[in-house]
Amino acid sequence: MKIVDASVVVTSPGRNFVTLRITTDDGVTGLGDATLNGRELAVVSYLRDHVAPLLIGLDPHKIEDTWQSLYRGAYWRRGPVTMAAIAAVDVALWDIKAKVANLPLYQLLGGASRDRVRTYGHANGRDLPELFDSVRERMAQGYQSIRIQTGVPGLKRVYGVHGEPEVLQGLERADGHPRPLVEDWDTGAYLRHTPSVFEAVRNEFGPDLPLLHDSHHRLSPIQAARLGKDLEPYDLFWLEDCTPAENQEGLRLVRSKTTTPLAIGEVFNTIHDFRTLVNEQLIDYVRAAVTHFGGVSPLKKLFDFAAQQQIKTAIHGPEDISPVGMAAAIHMDLAVHNFGIQEYAGYTPATEEVFRHAFTFTDGHLHPGEAPGIGVELDDELAAAHPYAPAYLPVNRLADGTVHDW
Ligand code: KDG
Numbered sequence: 001m002k003i004v005d006a007s008v009v010v011t012s013p014g015r016n017f018v019t020l021r022i023t024t025d026d027g028v029t030g031l032g033d034a035t036l037n038g039r040e041l042a043v044v045s046y047l048r049d050h051v052a053p054l055l056i057g058l059d060p061h062k063i064e065d066t067w068q069s070l071y072r073g074a075y076w077r078r079g080p081v082t083m084a085a086i087a088a089v090d091v092a093l094w095d096i097k098a099k100v101a102n103l104p105l106y107q108l109l110g111g112a113s114r115d116r117v118r119t120y121g122h123a124n125g126r127d128l129p130e131l132f133d134s135v136r137e138r139m140a141q142g143y144q145s146i147r148i149q150t151g152v153p154g155l156k157r158v159y160g161v162h163g164e165p166e167v168l169q170g171l172e173r174a175d176g177h178p179r180p181l182v183e184d185w186d187t188g189a190y191l192r193h194t195p196s197v198f199e200a201v202r203n204e205f206g207p208d209l210p211l212l213h214d215s216h217h218r219l220s221p222i223q224a225a226r227l228g229k230d231l232e233p234y235d236l237f238w239l240e241d242c243t244p245a246e247n248q249e250g251l252r253l254v255r256s257k258t259t260t261p262l263a264i265g266e267v268f269n270t271i272h273d274f275r276t277l278v279n280e281q282l283i284d285y286v287r288a289a290v291t292h293f294g295g296v297s298p299l300k301k302l303f304d305f306a307a308q309q310q311i312k313t314a315i316h317g318p319e320d321i322s323p324v325g326m327a328a329a330i331h332m333d334l335a336v337h338n339f340g341i342q343e344y345a346g347y348t349p350a351t352e353e354v355f356r357h358a359f360t361f362t363d364g365h366l367h368p369g370e371a372p373g374i375g376v377e378l379d380d381e382l383a384a385a386h387p388y389a390p391a392y393l394p395v396n397r398l399a400d401g402t403v404h405d406w
């Protein structure tokens with residue numbers, strides 16, 4: 001069996017998605033997600049110009065060898081563009097291998113370790129009444145664990161609250177060029193406000209509902225330690241990305257001051273980024289995405305490494321991971337022993353039409369389905385009806401104009 005084609009499809013059914021399709025001489029196809037939010041076309045070029053020509057003629061079954069040759073052979077290792085491109089190849093090859101075996105991917109990863117995959121959904125509101133409505137809406141959709149994000153008094157636009165669709169569509173074009181939206185930030189106001197939000201949510205929804213929160217890389221270690229301590233009475237499932245994720249050693253201070261569980265790693269690309277965090281057991285959940293970590297093959301190695309320190313998995317699953325990347329994640333979730341939770345933001349109806357998938361969402365739980373492979377098909381005609389649209393994530397500025405981590 002040989003690879004005869006590797007082509008890239010870019011589609012934007014509400015947001016941009018980049019998909020690699022690998023085809024074999026037997027006519028078997030495999031899909032891989034290569035979406036890198038806000039930098040999509042860099043990965044398209046990496047795949048089209050540099051990777052696709054190398055794949056033609058290779059045996060699609062040689063997944064590990066292909067992965068190693070793309071990772072080591074380029075010499076320039078790591079980084080989100082490289083690892084998203086390698087991830088797309090890896091997942092497409094796993095898709096092909098599982099289709100040829102006539103098995104859903106999870107069967108090749110060791111088989112099911114559970115019946116279904118627990119998820120969490122996103123609730124947000126500018127104020128408490130809006131937040132409570134959002135929590136009720138998520139619960140009505142079946143979610144049994146909920147991420148809480150709110151506005152902060154005095155700030156106009158805050159991460160996780162004001163909606164990504166605006167970010168995509170509301171690009172400022174004063175001089176004809178797209179510009180990222182600017183959000184504002186005040187760490188003191190955030191630290192003073194956030195514990196009162198969780199107190200109110202606990203009073204409204206009781207002690208049992210698992211609650212999560214994402215600080216989105218905005219705090220220094222001492223600030224993160226304070227927030228973790230202040231949130232302890234509200235029994236969070238986790239506090240996510242409390243400090244900029246690359247500051248691994250900073251987590252020692254946070255960890256020594258709080259028992260609030262910590263989750264980190266959605267912007268990490270390789271197992272090396274987790275080394276100190278895992279070896280010193282400084283976190284409780286690894287958040288890497290199949291799509292940005294080089295695919296299923298390296299993520300399985302990370303999960304096995306994390307398991308030695310009783311650290312659980314929590315694959316990144318925002319709207320900007322395509323249904324292809326999500327499907328691969330759900331197969332891993334079903335199979336690995338140290339599964340923790342899966343983030344699932346859901347998709348727009350237009351996205352569901354372009355990407356038809358076997359995975360299902362019922363009572364707050366996902367299941368990958370029993371279709372051979374990862375269980376996703378891409379409709380090329382519908383994809384072409386949604387052309388690429390330039391998009392940026394926002395930037396964050398303090399009151400005096402200083403750029404802050406977003
Ligand atoms: O593209 C950026 C998003 O993926 C990120 O902001 C989402 O932090 C995120 C999360 O936890 O889902």
Ligand code: MG
Nearest residue numbers: 214240241266
């Ligand atoms: Mg996050």
